[in-house]
Amino acid sequence: MCLAIPVRIEELLDEQTAVACIGGLRKTVNVALLDDLKVGDYVILHVGFALQKLDEAEAQRSLALFAEMGQLAEAERAALGEMQS
């Protein structure tokens, strides 16, 4: 596994470094591997380096998909219930 965590960019310090934030924690991180970062972006942080930007729209899409699946499951359960009753 490669331990990594999404963090929010709070402040760009220079080409190489930024301040990132997660759960009330602030940490200076290296952002030299990413271009065009801006404050508010979420990035995947590993060994102190931002490896990739997190696509927030895709994240929402995933969550929406999960929710949908839930509804689908509900519906199926309901259907099953009807059948059995």
Place this chain on the structure above:
Amino acid sequence: MCLAIPVRIEELLDEQTAVACIGGLRKTVNVALLDDLKVGDYVILHVGFALQKLDEAEAQRSLALFAEMGQLAEAERAALGEMQS
């Protein structure tokens, strides 16, 4: 001052070293600065080195001299006592 103490040579180990003894203490000492040492000799020990042999006859002579002085003092005191009495 140069801290030194008379110690007795107990055992000659080689050209350079011997075991010396004082007051029940045994210690390996450097004897390279002295020639013709033999077991039983007393030497003056300083920073782990034997600096000089101790002349036992001279030591006895000094002690005898002190004792003599004592007798002389006694005699004088006695004489003084006689005169005063």
Place this chain on the structure above:
Amino acid sequence: MKYVDEFRDGATARQIAARIAAEVDPGREYRLMEFCGGHTHAIFRYGIPGLLPDNVRLIHGPGCPVCVMPIGRLDMAIELARRPEVILCTYGDMLRVPASGRVSLLKARAEGAAVRMLYSPVEALKLAQDHPDKQVVFFAIGFETTTPPTALVIEQAQRLGLANFTVFCNHVLTPAAMHAILNLPESAGPLRLDGFLGPAHVSTVIGSAAYEPFPAQYGTPVVIAGFEPLDVLQAILMLVRQLNEGRAEVENEFTRAVTREGNLKAKALCERVFETRESFEWRGLGAVPHSALRIREAYAELDAERRFALEQRTGLENKACECPAILRGAKNPRDCKLFGNPCTPDNPLGSCMVSSEGACAAYYSYGRHREAAAQAVEVRS
């Protein structure tokens, strides 16, 4: 924590699990390998097996750089650390791993070797600057995720002209290992593998395109999955669906961080600094061609193998340790007769017991109670 907590919701998990249950074909098995220790960790930590139908089997793969590090390479690192002029630094993961003679870097440190733990490789540069009279060696380990930071640090050391800094490079490549698993000779035991859960963070760097050979060459589907439990469940569902539908594709569940091309800047950097080794020994897999990186000639002065003229060592593995079979997916930790006694995370005899991502350690820490419960049932029944 945003983008973490939402992906750990138990209610949603049960709903995805219900979908998996609804969609599996009871007449077949689904043998899925999570390549990566991150998935192994999530699977045990969140109790995912309990949510899956019995015919969906998860096989723990070799995706832990600590677990696959060959003893010989670790012996070399320990030998380096023991040199009086050397300070060896590396990530905490590596410190407790037993090498030959059960010596670990921690033991070597206890015996007087200068060994330092790093959180980030930038600390290694600082260490070198702070100890001009010492040789600071960064014992670099890890998959493609951890490689770009090492590359950056190497370039920076060159720029700074640091004369007392080198890197002992042990970075390994994920797709090569996946090829190796699929190419195992029949003699290595049965391998039935219906699909891969592809690594999350490795893929943020290498991109999903890197897995396209697997469906193409072997017909094995790959679904790249995030490391949160909902990601894992969702990816399992996606694999079940591919298998049910007879498809073999690369799909990406972890779209929020993985693109087809990955991080181009990071890849270019690694390309500049490293080149592929002809072959590299993986603990459990043996020699795997083109499966690891070495520092290029242009950075030779920063290469610890060159600076210290290190000779390749071959360490002795514990004969009874079943790590090789476990890493191949051919066996389960409980099949090892050393598991739990005497091999424990406190006293790891094989490398799968070392990192908590190792299959045996994860099994031990999170799975023992399930075994115990199972035994209790057996006794009662």
Place this chain on the structure above:
Amino acid sequence: MKYVDEFRDGATARQIAARIAAEVDPGREYRLMEFCGGHTHAIFRYGIPGLLPDNVRLIHGPGCPVCVMPIGRLDMAIELARRPEVILCTYGDMLRVPASGRVSLLKARAEGAAVRMLYSPVEALKLAQDHPDKQVVFFAIGFETTTPPTALVIEQAQRLGLANFTVFCNHVLTPAAMHAILNLPESAGPLRLDGFLGPAHVSTVIGSAAYEPFPAQYGTPVVIAGFEPLDVLQAILMLVRQLNEGRAEVENEFTRAVTREGNLKAKALCERVFETRESFEWRGLGAVPHSALRIREAYAELDAERRFALEQRTGLENKACECPAILRGAKNPRDCKLFGNPCTPDNPLGSCMVSSEGACAAYYSYGRHREAAAQAVEVRS
């Protein structure tokens, strides 16, 4: 302890004291300088002043190598010790002596400098052998007694080809200092000195002949005395007798260990290894010509002053410190307004307070109660 205890007998002491009392001329003063700290020590430790008539006055001389070490030389040693590659080793005596800025070798060690205490200079060689990656410097101090061991060690280091060992040589010469005292300019204050108690152990090496210039040139008698209290008393008696009889000779009370020629082997050795410096600074005496030794060219590679290209330093003495006058015999410690507060052996401001052989320290440790008693009498009267 044989040859020790017999020379400490109190009853005999009182008898010699009685002879002194009987023989002194009440119409004159006898101002006698014990050159050597060893005598100072014995005088206080055994309460000899209490046994002497009031007109026999003992003046504490500069015979403590620690007390006369100029601050500048100690600064140089501390500077050496602070070099990261250097381990400086020396005798315990030197460690607490305050140099410039009140820094001592002990303080430097507390701040991280590598400073080791030796009992014997042979330990310095071992230290060098045990630390091949360090430069071991032996900070050599002392009179002619301590010089031959240093010379032996230098020869041995050369024989062993030790590349990481040097000696910072500060050996000083007793007769030169005695000359300096007798040659003090009138401006230095009154000097009335009727005779010398000559050093015990220094003389075992240099022999009694070394003192023959003093009666010859200055008409000042010298009696070489052992360091035991009976020796001191007897030597005082011998000086009183010379003075009473108008003689000025070198006499030897310490015949059990001192000959006229001394230790020829040791002298030859020192002659091989060392040469006389043109001049050397003595704390309290100023620059004294031909009063110290330096390592000869033939052993240049073992000379720390050469190896480290040390530059001569001049340290600042505490202005209020009366050490110079005390060493000249012109003043008594209680004449110093710093004595006892703030200058104490725990917090020495001048070098006479450092070694317990220093005049002020001996006074403080053994003599304070006498002062207190005297004050009490004054208050009452």
Place this chain on the structure above:
Amino acid sequence: MSRLDLKRGTVEMIHGSGGRASAQLVAELFARAFRNEWLDQGNDQAQFDLPPGRVVMATDSHVISPLFFPGGDIGSLAVHGTINDVAMAGARPCYLAAGFVLEEGFPLADLARIVESMAAAAREAGVPIVTGDTKVVERGKGDGVFITTTGVGVVPEGLRLSGDQARPGDRILVSGSIGDHGVTILSLREGLGFEADIGSDSQALHGLVAAMVEAVPQIRCLRDPTRGGLGNTLNELAQQSRVGMQLDERTIPVREAVRAACEFLGLDPLYVANEGKLIAICPAEHAEQLLAVMHAHPQGREAAIVGTVVEDPQCFVQMQTQFGGNRMVDWLNGEQLPRIC
């Protein structure tokens, strides 16, 4: 002699010699800060009367780096830690002893700060430091300062708390959020360096304990989950009582910053150290009352019932995860080291 230079001075070997400099260090630093009738007597031991009851003694050696941290320092920690170990018997802590091992070269200013902090902690807790000892070791043979504190106290009539008293059915409570201390210390680690809006939870818990045992004398046992954290301490208790435990992750209070730090360092908050929290185990029928008492005390405001003691010959501690699965909460294996994978 001139006074200690508490601004620029350093600890020297002489301060451990037992001579005048040692006496000065004790007089001008320790005795002045701790000031009480027992220390003022200047003996090598303290003499005092104890209230009637069973006597409790606990000792802990404190070694921590860095020495100063948000929420405390090694001095306050050494006071709180031992008071807590005494209090965990249900006892009232009465007196403390302190042994110092100082490293040559340690700044006297830092030592003074630590000693003042100990004095303040002891004063605030109402537990005087009545005897002590100081040793100095050569530079490179210590680490600034180590402090061993020992406490004695007295157990009120009728209480018999012990780690072997947990019984199936008992409820498990914690007095507040876990991991604050350990994460605070980690945040100061060179190279790790993160800022978090938390500090060590280091505090003396005897006030809370007194309220708890008065209201619910039926409490089976108390323990402070220090090194090894909640997870390891519960394993100790399970082992001692030969029982299992079932926790509910949702009820365990963990601050957001602690969770976040653990996520990015690869640690588990269950094993992160606490210095001002306690675990209580009590019969189920008193659990709600005990929780109410804890909630009413400033040190127990975030208290929670986090699990149940169960029968289990294997003495496993298990936890229902937030996610809904069940996991093993094993003994801490080795040190928790920050990881990358």
Place this chain on the structure above:
Amino acid sequence: MSRLDLKRGTVEMIHGSGGRASAQLVAELFARAFRNEWLDQGNDQAQFDLPPGRVVMATDSHVISPLFFPGGDIGSLAVHGTINDVAMAGARPCYLAAGFVLEEGFPLADLARIVESMAAAAREAGVPIVTGDTKVVERGKGDGVFITTTGVGVVPEGLRLSGDQARPGDRILVSGSIGDHGVTILSLREGLGFEADIGSDSQALHGLVAAMVEAVPQIRCLRDPTRGGLGNTLNELAQQSRVGMQLDERTIPVREAVRAACEFLGLDPLYVANEGKLIAICPAEHAEQLLAVMHAHPQGREAAIVGTVVEDPQCFVQMQTQFGGNRMVDWLNGEQLPRIC
């Protein structure tokens, strides 16, 4: 898990983690050696009943190099030292606590030897070690092992010994020869290396003390002249009681080997450490009786009356020398370092 390797193993950081390895170290080494009902309970504190009377607490941190020496080791020393500090109040020592700071890499075989030696010393003294703590520091941040012991005891009815009780006219006694411990340790110093037919006098003195206070409850004070030796300890007592002291050198027992070692190292036996001797001050009219009691006890066979308390606002300790002069016995100034001049 496999047992501790007490032959070839070393202390590792993991042994201080608070986890399973810590528990194993405690179980297989400390608890096994010290074995008693309190430790067996496995709590972070010990609970016990004390006999009635004023309670005494003393603590000492032990740092010594070398760790092993003729006549003992750091383990037995840590037991004796604290028992003695408790006993010097006239008290009966009842229980001990021990805190260990171990250096990473320290051989477990050495640790086991030390722990066994502590256990034997505690057993022999009849004072169990009932609670403890172990910390591990990184290599280079400690020195093998430091041991802080704390003892509690109880003072028999009617006694009130304290260093401030000496009165002019009182006699000063020592229980035996001085300097044995310090010279033994010096003899092992690398480079100094001499052989002497002596060992440390390290021993627990509470038996002797019990006999003394029973026979002569009028004793003013007791103190063990450890660091700083007889000379410094008498200065402490003189200062505390605001008196002077007059010693007679001829009566002070010093072994020949100790005298010789001091001569050639430039030390004064008066300031050399002891670990099994005591100083007693008692009214003159009871001095002979006290001396007789001491002579009758195996630990006091060489006891002697060495001086008298005198009036002196300056609190000077003085000594009539063997030679006949009078000298000041001042506070120890700095460490006693071997000298060449």
